[in-house]
Amino acid sequence: VIQQALQLCGIRPDDDEALVFEGLTDASWISRPLKVWIETSGIKKHITFHCGRHSYASLLLENGVDIYTIKSLMGHTNVKTTQIYTHIVNEQKEKAANTLHIENLDL
Known part of the structure; x- marks a missing residue:
């Protein structure tokens, strides 16, 4: 998957001081390439x-x-921020488990 990310972002300059996203003037700038990637992938x-x-x-x-690797990748300073995502995943697991139903089971 990292190869896909590299292809999307382009080749990084050899200069270690060079910015990854040259010309980034404000946070909304990243929305432009993101929009192109989404449209290209067919997501509506x-x-x-x-x-x-x-x-x-x-x-x-x-x-x-x-969770600690995700914390690092996301750039969170506190793991509590990252733990928000565990709640969502746990809800999905519980929902999946509750879809099972055994007929004629006397409890």
Whole structure:
């Protein structure tokens, strides 16, 4: 997956001091390439940068990445901020478990 990210972002300059997103004037700038990536992928839903970060963290957690690694990747200073995502994943697990029903089970 990191190769996909590198392809989307482009090749990083050799200069370690160079900015990853040259010309970034304000936080809304990232929405421009994000919009292109979303349209290219065929997604019709309105997705913001915040939604993308949220999905990124949730998907990492759902795929078994530990909370401290996610904390680091998200740039959170406190793991409590990252723990918000565990609540969402736990709700999904509970919902999935509650879809099972065994007929004729006497309890």
